[in-house]
Amino acid sequence: MVTDDIDILLVEDNHGDVHLVERSFTARELPGTLHAVQTGDEALDWLYRRNDFADAPRPDLVLLDLNLPATSGHTVLEAIKTDPVLKQIPVTILTSSRAEDDLTEAYESYANACLIKPVDPDEFADRIQAFVDFWVSTATLPPASETE
Template identity: 45%
Template sequence: MQSRHPIEILLVEDNPGDVLLTQEALDEARLPNNLSVAEDGMHALRFLKREGEYSNAPRPDLILLDLNMPRKGGHEVLDEIKRDADLRAIPVVILTTSDHEDDVRRSYDAHANCYICKPTGFDDFFSVVRSIEDFWMSTVHLPPRHGNV
């Protein structure tokens, strides 16, 4: 069972429409959650390392990571997260439109916790986000937070 504190989620997504859909689906979640959004991989890493304007960012309990983004792609972000001793325990869910075998293999080789292809339909997208919520926020036991967050 999870703590009474809201689940901290970092969504790394450059598509404003997908950000909005994810926010709406999580707003209907059974468990309280706080969603932070990074618009690309560079912002995500600064958020996770609490650099610059992100110096007071909460440590996420879960990261939802798109692969295809400008500036720094999801594969690079995943590699950096999983190489960092302070970040590697945070579960990373790849949430992307790519169903290419190379992307799936590369993601799991870099220790992604799961790989989900974004559906194109509104209802299907909501269903996928709800399934993420059901599994990662209700079923599994997430690692404890470090530090003073």
């Protein structure tokens, strides 16, 4: 079942990569609403609906960069996957790292998938489309938690 009413939280500090993801959504008319934050602290505030994000929608999916300033993507992933309410949200790691240690650590911290950022913008858009197609058209997302 394809739905346009999903919320995707992109946590990415690279403005170029944010632009590429946003452009992929617009140019390819991908379903869902994309929300972007630039730091791990902003991501945690969004997820816990604190500070400037008190009214933020609960994301159905998180697309998370590992290499963030200050609070790292690894810390954000750990916070999500150890929280009884947030842990059901699928998290896909968006990274330029091909280091086995980074990928192993992400999966050991219960990332649902890792997506390596291609250098080519068209290939990047293809990966974003495949990510959205899978999570929106193929997989069944968990229902929102009753304890929210």
